[in-house]
Amino acid sequence: MSRVALLLSFVGPLLLSKFLLESFERNPSFLDRLVVFCLSWPIAREIRLRLEQRDLRARASSRGALLAPLVSSPLPFGLSVLLTRLRMIHSGSPGDVIHLFNSRVPKPIHPDQPTKVFRSRVMGVETIWTIDHDDAKYFLSTGFPNFGKSPLFKAGFRRLLGDGVFASDQRGLWAWHRSLTRPHFVRERIADVVAMEEHSHRVATWLSTQTDLGKSVDIQDIFARYTLTVGTQHLFGRCVDSLNDLIHDRIQTGPNAADFAQNFVAAQHWAIINSLLLHPLLISLGFRIRDRATEEVRQVVDTLVQDASLSLASQIKKTNESDSSDQVEGGTASENLLDHLLTSGCSKELVRQECLNILLAARDTTASLLSSCIYELARDSPRKTAMWRKLKDEVERLGSGIDVTLDQVRELKYLRAVLNESLRLHPPVWANTRHAFEDDVLPSGVFVPAGCVRDRPRFI
Incomplete structure (x- = not known):
């Protein structure tokens, strides 16, 4: 400059x-x-x-x-x-x-x-x-x-x-945030699909029931609920079960899942509006457009962090060392991201920021990909029908989801091609x-x- x-x-x-x-003809007032x-x-x-x-x-x-x-x-x-x-x-x-x-x-x-x-x-x-x-x-x-x-x-x-991994850059704390969360996402943890299989079975059963009744469903809403449920269980060790609000197959416990899901989406919209409307002068003065949805999301995650902190402290008090057979790179096989961050010595505010960063990426991108893929495959054409049958035959050869390994998933070449084409046509991150x-x-x-x-x- x-x-x-x-x-x-x-x-x-x-x-x-x-x-x-x-240039005023009269004496200007304070408002003027x-x-x-x-x-x-x-x-x-x-x-x-x-x-x-x-x-x-x-x-x-x-x-x-x-x-x-x-x-x-x-x-x-x-x-x-x-x-x-x-x-x-x-x-x-x-x-x-x-x-x-x-x-x-x-x-x-x-x-x-x-x-x-x-x-x-x-x-x-x-x-x-x-x-x-x-x-x-x-x-x-x-x-x-x-x-x-x-x-x-x-x-x-x-x-x-906050200052999480997706809100920082390479000249800031990006590398440090990445090194903090990366050890949790090791191969042993990604290959553990037991929790995901449980919720996938719930969705598949409910969809089958609705089909038998001749009812139409909003597949985009279902995938948004599914990814939020799976994502929170993987990250926090306990799920914010937004599927239950639709399927009604469990007793509601913990925070209100429907409210959390709505507030999570609304908080993202308000964040986008903030980034569009805020002038550099207002940013320098610390001005922000405050909304209730973001506050509600922060309160729910803070509660989950507090509960996990108390539970972790209780476990540490009972035993000073874990069974060596459970050890994997970056923590124990049963350790979730929230426990991993708490044991790393991070403050509760930083833990909340990291969890929300990962949850935002995990929930939105996966839900978008699943919805786009089904949208393309559901379009009525002989070619899409043949693609669906070929894809179904390839996936069914795997058998039960609990027995699936990461190496087996990598062999699903046709599924990989379908997902890559869906990402090309409908990228989750549009900008x-x-x-x-x-x-x-x-x-x-x-x-x-x-x-x-x-x-x-x-x-x-």
Whole structure:
């Protein structure tokens, strides 16, 4: 950032406020002063960004790169872009925003080719969007060291995820968080499918009953309940049984599973809204949009952590050492992630953050993959019917789920192909936000200035 731009960042809003207030015909009230001061920040930031364009073009030219075309916004301060994103998220199709943005690019880099990279500017914050495959590979793999988590993302998700593994980056605590949780996910634990088989059998039995009764079911809702139940049991040692609210095959114990599931989804939505609406100035002042759902989720997990801590302390008091036959890498074979974190000496707040980070990834991605896979296989066509039969024959050769080993699962080549194709067509993570630490150039030839936010919408 040039010295002039840096000076404008601090002095500009004050000077602009003074100029606007002096133009009032009457003596401005406190409310007038407050409104003018709040509006002066995005206006001054917009002016600063326009002055920076010349410097950015020079820096891009020195690297043989170009600036991405800017998306036009009918409303001032890029509010059209913000409203479009919020509307798409609310409708459940956030990836569709890429097509709308593409239609608003006035000057593509290559007029004879579709625009794959462009910029949007909202309240003075610039974002570079790309759907180029090589760009995605660059910032997720070959150029990974230069791209960390966006400050807007970390600020928006802080109340839900804290400083966990998915809310930190390689220049922060990412490596430490990864080393903390990785020992728990060893081969011996992944191969243990007894708990998963129990809940899978419950779902299969209920689906069979509904089919015999001629009833339709919401498979997406079932998979969301199933993955939350399995995920919480694997992570916490006790499940938040959201399946029971639908199947009614057990006595309800522990926290209200239905409320937890709804609050968990609502908390994620509020985190996304926070990351979209928060201005850098508000972030620097520590402002957040608080919601009840996030508080409820935190309270439930805190209760689970407290119960596990008391149970673990009781076990340690009874015995000083475990049976060596139960030992595996990173802990005991019966140890869950919550126990593993508690025995590692982490604070209860950090334990809650790590568990929520892993639960978020485990629940959403798995539920999305299962739903997308069934959606594709259920489409009425002779080809899909043949695929279903071939897939069913391959899986049935394994026999009982309890006897299945990881090596046997790896031999299911057709199942792997079906899952990979479902991931390609319907990626669970439709966008990935990154923050450039230093100036860089994407393989598409677009210049990315240091500090710029980058989004990778889903691509096919």
